[in-house]
Amino acid sequence: MTHRIALIPGDGIGLEVTPAGVRCLEALAQRPGLNFDFTEFPYSCEYYARHGTMMPEDGIEQLRGHDAILLGAVGYPGVPDHVSLWGLLLPIRREFQQYVNLRPVRLLRGLTSALRDRGPEDINYLVVRENNEGEYSEIGGRLYDGLPEAMAVQATVITRKGSERILDYAFRTAQSRPRRRLAYATKSNGIKHSMPFWDEQVAAMAPQYPDIAVEQYHVDILAANLVTHPDWFDVVVGTNLFGDILSDLGPATAGGIGVAPSANINPDPAIPSMFEPVHGSAPDIAGQNIANPIAMIWTVVMMLEDLGEQSAADDLMGALEAVTGEGKVLTRDLGGNAGTTEFTDRVIAELTG
Amino acid sequence: MTHRIALIPGDGIGLEVTPAGVRCLEALAQRPGLNFDFTEFPYSCEYYARHGTMMPEDGIEQLRGHDAILLGAVGYPGVPDHVSLWGLLLPIRREFQQYVNLRPVRLLRGLTSALRDRGPEDINYLVVRENNEGEYSEIGGRLYDGLPEAMAVQATVITRKGSERILDYAFRTAQSRPRRRLAYATKSNGIKHSMPFWDEQVAAMAPQYPDIAVEQYHVDILAANLVTHPDWFDVVVGTNLFGDILSDLGPATAGGIGVAPSANINPDPAIPSMFEPVHGSAPDIAGQNIANPIAMIWTVVMMLEDLGEQSAADDLMGALEAVTGEGKVLTRDLGGNAGTTEFTDRVIAELTG
Numbered sequence: 001m002t003h004r005i006a007l008i009p010g011d012g013i014g015l016e017v018t019p020a021g022v023r024c025l026e027a028l029a030q031r032p033g034l035n036f037d038f039t040e041f042p043y044s045c046e047y048y049a050r051h052g053t054m055m056p057e058d059g060i061e062q063l064r065g066h067d068a069i070l071l072g073a074v075g076y077p078g079v080p081d082h083v084s085l086w087g088l089l090l091p092i093r094r095e096f097q098q099y100v101n102l103r104p105v106r107l108l109r110g111l112t113s114a115l116r117d118r119g120p121e122d123i124n125y126l127v128v129r130e131n132n133e134g135e136y137s138e139i140g141g142r143l144y145d146g147l148p149e150a151m152a153v154q155a156t157v158i159t160r161k162g163s164e165r166i167l168d169y170a171f172r173t174a175q176s177r178p179r180r181r182l183a184y185a186t187k188s189n190g191i192k193h194s195m196p197f198w199d200e201q202v203a204a205m206a207p208q209y210p211d212i213a214v215e216q217y218h219v220d221i222l223a224a225n226l227v228t229h230p231d232w233f234d235v236v237v238g239t240n241l242f243g244d245i246l247s248d249l250g251p252a253t254a255g256g257i258g259v260a261p262s263a264n265i266n267p268d269p270a271i272p273s274m275f276e277p278v279h280g281s282a283p284d285i286a287g288q289n290i291a292n293p294i295a296m297i298w299t300v301v302m303m304l305e306d307l308g309e310q311s312a313a314d315d316l317m318g319a320l321e322a323v324t325g326e327g328k329v330l331t332r333d334l335g336g337n338a339g340t341t342e343f344t345d346r347v348i349a350e351l352t353g
Numbered sequence: 354m355t356h357r358i359a360l361i362p363g364d365g366i367g368l369e370v371t372p373a374g375v376r377c378l379e380a381l382a383q384r385p386g387l388n389f390d391f392t393e394f395p396y397s398c399e400y401y402a403r404h405g406t407m408m409p410e411d412g413i414e415q416l417r418g419h420d421a422i423l424l425g426a427v428g429y430p431g432v433p434d435h436v437s438l439w440g441l442l443l444p445i446r447r448e449f450q451q452y453v454n455l456r457p458v459r460l461l462r463g464l465t466s467a468l469r470d471r472g473p474e475d476i477n478y479l480v481v482r483e484n485n486e487g488e489y490s491e492i493g494g495r496l497y498d499g500l501p502e503a504m505a506v507q508a509t510v511i512t513r514k515g516s517e518r519i520l521d522y523a524f525r526t527a528q529s530r531p532r533r534r535l536a537y538a539t540k541s542n543g544i545k546h547s548m549p550f551w552d553e554q555v556a557a558m559a560p561q562y563p564d565i566a567v568e569q570y571h572v573d574i575l576a577a578n579l580v581t582h583p584d585w586f587d588v589v590v591g592t593n594l595f596g597d598i599l600s601d602l603g604p605a606t607a608g609g610i611g612v613a614p615s616a617n618i619n620p621d622p623a624i625p626s627m628f629e630p631v632h633g634s635a636p637d638i639a640g641q642n643i644a645n646p647i648a649m650i651w652t653v654v655m656m657l658e659d660l661g662e663q664s665a666a667d668d669l670m671g672a673l674e675a676v677t678g679e680g681k682v683l684t685r686d687l688g689g690n691a692g693t694t695e696f697t698d699r700v701i702a703e704l705t706g
């Protein structure tokens with residue numbers, strides 16, 4: 001079975017961690033029956049500097065024929081976010097209707113939590129983020145721009161269809177986990193229209209999943225509880241913005257942003273999903289071989305799972321956690337002094353040795 | 354000088370912590386020249402059960418003649434949030450144009466942070482939250498309700514005037530602090546209309562405050578950094594929703610929500626500001642004399658400061674922190690076994706003894 005993988009290393013440390021991920025995949029491809037066909041796409045701020053767009057006009061079409069997209073990171077100082085992100089990352093998520101953004105938060109063996117007295121048994125939940133609509137809608141504009149009366153209006157759009165598909169995914173994910181708990185983030189006590197509608201969608205779906213314990217949290221309290229009671233959480237579902245915030249906050253308690261993986265999923269196998277570390281391009285540390293490749297390697301694990309390669313995924317995750325658990329070879333952000341390649345070498349040695 | 358204080362104990366533990374705050378004020382009023390004239394308003398879910406509204410039609414008018422409003426907490430199981438909050442808390446904030454919500458996050462002496470290896474010297478910042486507009490606008494509605502095509506649209510409205518006044522307050526607050534740093538929360542990389550407008554207001558104002566170091570953070574990263582690097586922050590300013598989230602997250606790292614104070618301020622002295630603990634009515638622990646009165650006592654300190662009674666404020670804060678620092682009399686949420694009244698007694702003894 002050959003999996004066609006589109007690689008978009010992007011910018012900054014994306015150019016260092018993507019090869020780390022690819023090397024793990026190549027090591028796994030030594031096994032009989034597992035093959036990858038990689039095609040690299042140079043879409044990036046670099047590309048923008050040369051062509052004036054982040055990707056060619058048919059960029060999405062070029063990506064479409066692949067089984068998965070593996071993205072490093074995009075963004076570069078001087079290129080405004082609305083160019084780098086709205087010209088690449090967000091269109092991929094939206095045009096392929098990757099409506100699930102899945103972000104595991106788990107303290108890997110050997111890593112130290114920023115929370116007092118918390119170990120791997122306390123921090124193990126999954127943030128399921130709606131990834132296509134909500135607070136990231138493009139609807140809105142300005143009135144009286146430049147005048148003292150100026151204002152901006154931004155629409156949040158939550159649809160029943162969009163809510164149902166992400167909530168359904170979240171409920172089913174909760175069913176696959178031993179604790180079968182689903183916490184949902186809302187803010188219906190303060191935000192009058194979108195959030196009560198969201199709550200109603202949860203309430204309407206819950207009876208179909210009587211085996212799941214559903215708990216409502218206003219997002220402010222939820223954020224607080226991820227710090228004070230991380231052990232309460234199993235699956236956490238939120239709208240685009242709330243999922244974004246909670247899935248950066250979670251990793252901050254579990255080894256930092258350098259270890260956090262993510263998957264942008266369209267469950268339809270005919271449409272490629274995109275896998276990317278949560279971290280950005282980190283221009284301040286780029287090019288020095290010091291970036292932490294854990295987020296990318298874990299992201300590759302998520303990609304393997306999505307491609308149906310569960311045993312390869314398990315083996316890679318096992319190798320990764322064996323290395324962190326040993327605690328000898330770690331990058332600087334985790335208090336070690338290994339480089340990106342050295343850490344990756346160690347994982348591959350563990351995997352193949 | 355007699356300060357006319359409107360008391361709204363509200364519901365749940367509001368009925369226990371408000372008297373604790375009042376007792377501290379009465380103890381201070383033993384001093385020559387400091388007097389309070391308290392008027393109690395029964396506005397609450399209890400009131401709603403009897404009258405069908407959270408407050409009488411002229412409720413706002415009745416409050417107007419006071420120098421400050423001290424509120425315990427509102428909310429009761431069975432009374433929907435849109436009744437209890439939109440019928441009382443949010444109208445007071447908005448009709449009195451209390452556009453600043455000020456929420457100090459500081460680890461008091463003797464308390465233990467939920468963060469590993471963090472002490473009082475690491476956690477000391479002030480969240481300045483826009484309190485009147487933004488994501489809490491009442492503009493929006495539904496289309497196709499009840500049908501598969503249903504959707505809700507919610508408008509976020511950010512005005513130049515609303516941004517300028519809160520940012521100006523935040524910059525001036527930063528000037529009053531030794532570190533003179535102002536971090537602002539945004540999400541202009543994902544939210545296309547409102548957030549770039551907000552960023553522009555910050556950029557336009559910054560040159561007027563050349564002594565302030567301004568730093569932009571996307572709200573997801575900011576939330577993560579409040580956990581991993583709380584010591585980076587001095588003054589943090591955000592829109593209504595972002596300020597709400599960050600000011601619950603901050604206290605979670607600094608002793609929990611039972612200690613977090615807040616002030617809803619209209620800087621015009623002719624209009625009352627409202628002072629309320631960040632915590633809610635906590636029906637699960639209400640009526641047992643176990644609620645932590647620290648948030649309320651600290652809130653009273655903020656009220657005294659606002660009323661110009663700085664030395665009384667300093668003394669009360671000193672007494673509070675002497676008691677926490679000693680660590681002998683603490684409520685359950687902080688690992689002690691003192692009741693609400695016992696803790697308050699101890700603070701008053703410290704204050705007057």
Ligand SMILES: CC(C)[C@H](C(=O)O)[C@@H](O)C(=O)O
Pocket residue numbers: 189190220438597631
């Ligand atoms: C109760 C709710 C409407 C309120 C808010 O979001 O403003 C609360 O969370 C707060 O922070 O005071």
Ligand SMILES: CC(C)[C@H](C(=O)O)[C@@H](O)C(=O)O
Pocket residue numbers: 085244278542543573
């Ligand atoms: C870069 C930004 C637009 C993006 C988002 O908010 O979705 C990022 O924070 C993420 O979480 O992937």
